[in-house]
Amino acid sequence: MTPDYNTLLLAIALSGFCLSATLFASWLSSRVERFLLSWSIGIGCIVPAVAVYSIYFSNPDFRIGCLAFMLQFLGFAFIYGAAYRFRTGKSARRRIVLLFTVSTFVSVPWLVVGYDGIGFIMLNVMIAGALVATAREYWRGRAEAPRPLTGMVVLYLLTAFSFVLCAAALIHGRQWVLGRAPDNWAENLNLVVAIVGITGIGAMSLALNQWRVAGNHQRAANTDALTGLLNxxxxxxxxxxxxxxxxxxxxxxxxxxxxxxxxxxxxxxxxxxxxxxxxxxxxxxxxxxxxxxxxxxxxxxxxxxxxxxxxxxxxxxxxxxxxxxxxxxxxxxxxxxxxxxxxxxxxxxxxxxxxxxxxxxxxxxxxxxxxxxxxxxx
The missing domain is CATH 3.30.70.270 (Reverse transcriptase/Diguanylate cyclase domain)
Structure with missing residues (x-):
């Protein structure tokens, strides 16, 4: 029996909630790796975004759609910010705000003026772009842990590609005005890929955190605390x-x-x-x-x-x-x-x-x- 669209949405929401709670607990235990907190907030925003989108799927009111769009943009902006902070150790606050603002500006107005099909196309394009940017950050920092980071890059790119397919399906069908949420093969594939991506990326993120913690302990054991030189x-x-x-x-x-x-x-x-x-x-x-x-x-x-x-x-x-x-x-x-x-x-x-x-x-x-x-x- 093939799961329906709402079942897939529920699966994403539940897996996202569990992952967000796990990441937050991992950060709370030491409060050192701030990228875990950003990642937790990002996934935490995706969970209500999925809930709001499921309401929009049954009741396609543009105001509900706008809220679902903005929650998704906020979540993926924080996920990108987590990747940037992981690689550089610097705050990504400005980048998060910029990505959220640009994504909202190029997508949400289309829903307001009635061209919701174009709005969904831009939604998928902007999320795909955010995921590619996230993958790029992890790729640039892959020297720290080549295998898990390369795996995360692959999963981010596959998820980004599934969003590109969603946009392509709407463009191919010339669906500029929908009056409802998109419902096609690309959307179903996107949900399946998202479930796999959330699970895989979450597991690798936790493993990566343990890798980094172990590396920090090793460096501390071999480093003079005052000068930073070898001991x-x-x-x-x-x-x-x-x-x-x-x-x-x-x-x-x-x-x-x-x-x-x-x-x-x-x-x-x-x-x-x-x-x-x-x-x-x-x-x-x-x-x-x-x-x-x-x-x-x-x-x-x-x-x-x-x-x-x-x-x-x-x-x-x-x-x-x-x-x-x-x-x-x-x-x-x-x-x-x-x-x-x-x-x-x-x-x-x-x-x-x-x-x-x-x-x-x-x-x-x-x-x-x-x-x-x-x-x-x-």
Whole structure:
């Protein structure tokens, strides 16, 4: 027995309500991933939109139709906003308002003036466009989780295509004035695709959230909370078991007289100094290097495929940039210096522990020779 149109609408409403509640509960548990809240609001708007549209299907009053249109536009605008926020981490408020306003402006007036067929064509076109834009956002951010995001993109595009078919069916039949809700093969197909799409996208969205939560926990375990650099654990996980050859270098840094900064200006000021130094390390060393804070005022940079002149240049630039930096502390500015030691792996390969030990020895040579300098291990 084939389900009728109202049964399919009811299925969409129920699945949408359950998904909206699940997404909202997922967001409520941590209140971190705001894209889940936007997604929940979007689906939450689709549910009453379906209810209002079912009333319009039985009682085709243009005022009911206008309300159904606007609720759908609002829902799909929030769904797009969720995708934008997922990819960028930025608020999509303006984009949501713009998409809702444009969609309403190009569709609803046709219902008011009696050309409801054109209104439904524009409804389907605008929703398809919103879904394509949503798919594009997830496609651009697919590097974070390629498989679930690619699956979501496919489902969004299939759903968008079903709305395009609805518009095409009305255009092909030259149905500019209907006097009722559209009822054809494309509409029935669209409802089936929407049910599958809501279920599939919802499941993938929840899986994606868990993926991101797990990734955040992994990053937190491997990141120094103050500076955002690698911590000691992450550094040794990355290099601890490697055999270090002659073209890999470690540069050990230690801030000079850092204890006096804490004693004189307070630990908050010391934290500012550490963050400034970490920023300089990131700017000078780039993404190719492994940059870590070992603890306190001790930092290490590991350079791959490098020569002594290059390592010396990096260490000297970090030292000089930090010495020249005026660091605002309250109403005053202070300057600090740093000492560094450079060590390379051996011809017959050196353990990572030995490499760091040699870099430390070179560092303390710099300390003994007056600080604010760079030394190369013998």
């Amino acid at each position: 000691r654990r992450a550094l040794f996980e990355r290099h601890g078991d490697e055999a270090i050859g002659p073209h890999r270098a470690a540069i050990a840094f230690d801030l000079d007289n850092f204890k006096s900064v804490n004693d004189r200006y307070g630990h908050a000021a010391g934290d500012v100094v550490l963050k400034v130094f970490a920023d300089i390390l990131g700017e000078v060393c780039g993404a190719a290097a492994s940059v870590a804070r070992l603890g306190g005022e001790e930092f290490v940079v590991v350079l791959d495929r490098t020569l002594p002149d290059r390592a010396q240049h990096v260490a000297e630039r970090v030292r000089a940039d930090f010495a020249a930096k005026l660091i605002p502390i309250g109403r005053r500015s202070i300057s600090c210096t740093v000492s560094a030691g450079i060590a390379f792996g051996g011809e017959h390969c050196t353990s990572f522990d030995s490499l760091l030990s040699n870099a430390d020895k070179a560092l303390y040579t710099s300390k003994r020779n007056g600080r604010n300098r760079v030394s190369l291990a013998a």
